[in-house]
């Protein structure tokens with residue numbers, strides 16, 4: 001592992017700066033949904049790939065705020081067994097509270113994808129969406145995801161493209177350069193998708209798993225104003241990690257805003273590209 005990937009895979013960094021509270025991920029994930037160009041949300045698109053006619057057993061591993069697990073719980077047949085797990089206790093509390101409020105049967109636990117707190121062969125379907133670029137050991141996590149699936153069960157894994165959200169990366173990198181940084185600091189470096197992204201995922205999704213299908217989802221966003229886009233940016237891991245690495249928060253925020261304004265003037269729009277691939281894997 002290179003030092004560049006550290007921030008995105010270091011558990012204590014993740015829990016301190018990125019997922020220890022729910023606010024940042026709430027803003028980001030609602031932005032992906034509110035400003036998408038695609039008429040179909042990623043949640044509806046993924047859930048439509050599941051067969052919910054029978055009461056299934058499903059685990060959402062690395063559930064975050066539970067957008068996938070809660071949508072399945074809304075649509076699943078009576079008798080389904082639905083579980084969710086996440087490294088962050090704050091995420092787990094939020095999912096549990098939401099499930100209770102909506103009277104849905106979904107049990108959420110704190111735990112790691114690298115050591116899942118469930119017996120082998122427990123699930124028909126395991127979701128692991130936008131998570132594996134965060135884990136320390138991808139082989140260990142993949143082995144665990146396969147272990148908890150029954151033979152013939154399916155892993156559904158949404159994986160970002162390598163240059164996911166590249167416009168946001170460019171705005172920040174250019175702002176850091178304007179502010180005199182040389183971008184060599186580990187925490188300014190790419191997102192972690194350099195070690196797990198749609199291009200290299202098939203090489204990781206191996207062992208007792210076989211990739212049966214891959215389908216692309218385009219979740220590209222168009223933001224209605226610099227204000228809205230800038231608010232979204234201030235809640236990104238990229239911004240939080242740059243500040244954690246020593247960038248001056250106010251100066252970085254103001255310079256990125258200026259660059260967004262320049263982009264709006266030159267291109268007439270504020271677009272952020274967000275393409276992912278859904279890998280469907282079958283357990284032998």
Ligand SMILES: C[S@@+](CC[C@H](N)C(=O)[O-])C[C@H]1O[C@@H](n2cnc3c(N)ncnc32)[C@H](O)[C@@H]1O
Pocket residue numbers: 014019029061062063064065066067068085086087088091111112113114128129130131134135136
């Ligand atoms: C980008 S969010 C994705 C959340 C959810 N799957 C979704 O698509 O909305 C990544 C989530 O993975 C969790 N996470 C990171 N490393 C993890 C690990 N080793 N085990 C379990 N969850 C982890 C984080 O706490 C965070 O909630």
